[in-house]
Amino acid sequence: MTARRKACVEVCFVIGRGGAILWADASDSAEALPDSRARWEAIWRHRGELEAIAHSHPVGPAAFSAEDESTMQAIDGALGRELRYYVVAPRHTIARTGERAEVITPEPWWAGRLRLASGMVWRSRWFVARRDPARDATRGRREIVPSRSIKGD
Amino acid sequence: MAILNITYQGQSSDHELELDFAATDADIRRIAVEVVRSGGMRGLHVAQLAERAFDHFVIDRLRGPDGAQRIYLRPKVPFGAGAGLR
Numbered sequence: 001m002t003a004r005r006k007a008c009v010e011v012c013f014v015i016g017r018g019g020a021i022l023w024a025d026a027s028d029s030a031e032a033l034p035d036s037r038a039r040w041e042a043i044w045r046h047r048g049e050l051e052a053i054a055h056s057h058p059v060g061p062a063a064f065s066a067e068d069e070s071t072m073q074a075i076d077g078a079l080g081r082e083l084r085y086y087v088v089a090p091r092h093t094i095a096r097t098g099e100r101a102e103v104i105t106p107e108p109w110w111a112g113r114l115r116l117a118s119g120m121v122w123r124s125r126w127f128v129a130r131r132d133p134a135r136d137a138t139r140g141r142r143e144i145v146p147s148r149s150i151k152g153d
Numbered sequence: 154m155a156i157l158n159i160t161y162q163g164q165s166s167d168h169e170l171e172l173d174f175a176a177t178d179a180d181i182r183r184i185a186v187e188v189v190r191s192g193g194m195r196g197l198h199v200a201q202l203a204e205r206a207f208d209h210f211v212i213d214r215l216r217g218p219d220g221a222q223r224i225y226l227r228p229k230v231p232f233g234a235g236a237g238l239r
Binding site for chain 2: 029031032034035044047057061073074075080
């Protein structure tokens with residue numbers, strides 16, 4: 001397992017009206033968010049104000065997996081309506097409602113929170129932490145600099 | 154005797170059935186399809202419900218506070234990049 005995978009976990013946000021985060025939970029893996037009765041109970045409890053469900057792919061890809069697809073189908077069937085679903089990957093956020101998927105620009109405000117909770121902010125789209133050993137030694141901190149040149153997702 | 158709770162198409166309702174925790178997941182899914190097809194689910198009657206409508210649903214077997222066996226049929230909710238792309 002790489003250091004990057006060790007440092008990241010998949011996180012799920014249940015999103016309500018106005019982008020409110022109604023529920024959040026995390027796995028202990030960078031590649032899977034296991035089934036959870038508590039997550040389903042939160043979705044059902046908030047169904048009246050529920051607008052979307054988002055989860056992270058901290059090591060990519062910016063795409064819905066086969067597991068994602070069958071889960072979205074099951075949730076829509078249980079709720080009786082099509083929800084909007086998001087995948088937040090290191091460089092892109094994608095969304096779909098029904099069959100239509102798209103890259104989201106600008107991203108919802110909570111995408112940054114999801115990256116932070118997933119441990120991938122250090123290689124996110126807009127910022128990356130670059131270590132400068134000399135500076136670290138004197139100032140004891142990490143510098144955050146813009147980086148659009150990172151290849152990822 | 155157990156109570157089967159089905160959540161589907163925005164409805165959630167209980168049904169007392171002559172089954173118990175020993176019933177297999179496949180049996181419970183099959184029974185649930187029949188319940189919905191027959192109109193036994195309050196507020197929902199889908200006569201032509203697909204045989205595999207509950208294939209992506211999971212079954213939770215829980216005991217109520219009174220010790221009653223409750224079987225919940227609910228959608229699965231895992232996500233994950235590791236399961237392969239579509």
